[in-house]
Amino acid sequence: MKYLLIDFGASYIKTIVYNKKEDSYSNNLQVPSPFLNKNIISKKEILEILESIVSQNKDIFAIVACSILGGYYKNDIYYSWKELRQEKNHCLISGLFSKLETYHIHDHHKKTTVSETYEIGLKVLGSILGIPIYSALGDTMCVIESLNIGDNDIAINMGTGSQIITKNSIKSYIPSGRAFLTFNELFKSVGLDIFDLLKSISIQDVIDSNLTLDLNVFEQSHLYSNGGSISNIKEGSFNIKNLLGSILKEYVNQYKQFISQDKKNIILTGGIPKKLIIIESLFRLYYPKMTIICDKSNIENTHMGLSSYIKKYL
Helix, strand or coil: CEEEEEEECCCEEEEEEEECCCCEEEEEEEEECHHHCCCEEEHHHHHHHHHHHHHCCCCCCEEEEEECCCCEEECCEEECCCCCCCCCCCCCCHHHCCCHHHCEEEHHHHHHCCCCEEECCCCEEEEECCEEEECCEEHHHHHHHHCCCCCCEEEEEECCEEEEECCCCEEEEEECHHHHHHHHHHHHCCCCCHHHHHCCCCHHHHHHCCCEEECCCCCCCCCCCCCCEEECCCCCCCCHHHHHHHHHHHHHHHHHHHCCCCCCEEEEECHHHHHCCHHHHHHHHHCCCCEEEECCCCCCHHHHHHHHHHHHHC
């Protein structure tokens, strides 16, 4: 049986086909998420996106998905986590198939939603182009499902946002890709791309960098005050190389406050360490007493987590 796995993320919608019988993956694709450029979206638009994705895959038995958390539906409009209104949160995918008056969602969304009941396992919600879609899971929980986190491990999942994950805890809303994209607004305005530029930065550039930055540029971030900042600007050193090196230095060092002395291994996951190879080297530099394990698999951790739940429940 072939399952279409969908990770509906903040930056990208990532899909892959999982063959349960062969325990194999194929047709790994991704498209930009609508939330890159907008905060709200209608149910109709979400369904059209999902239908377009499903139509590109053949011989699919069922769909299993995970999604970002923190948004809510109101009058068939989905307001993403970027909206700061105090409303009851809802699951992006499950909300397409459930009346909000009798809203039942997966246990993965328990901390970020308000519901009378929560489901464990996988249950058919509805269908897309005639193909059944099961309970939408939480993206971070799918990442955790894909990892074997021990007592001595701390996983750092670095995507649009980042999470610090241990065997018994999750800390979220730590600046990551969304902060990079905010700084990229400046570079885009002059025809440059921050991710291309960051790939040209060396370890020595990072070591030599001396600007002081605050990466908490969005209101949901864990240390947000009055927005991000750049300081320690001095004559002769305010240039692109110093800025980029300082961004990388602050990005890697911001996690020190979360890493306790009893941990021995740091597991790096998510799109950022895959996109920026220097991240792994910088963790080895700034966390010399830790063993750094960087997940370099071509299969997304969320997809591996989704396939693990399929093995458990379907």
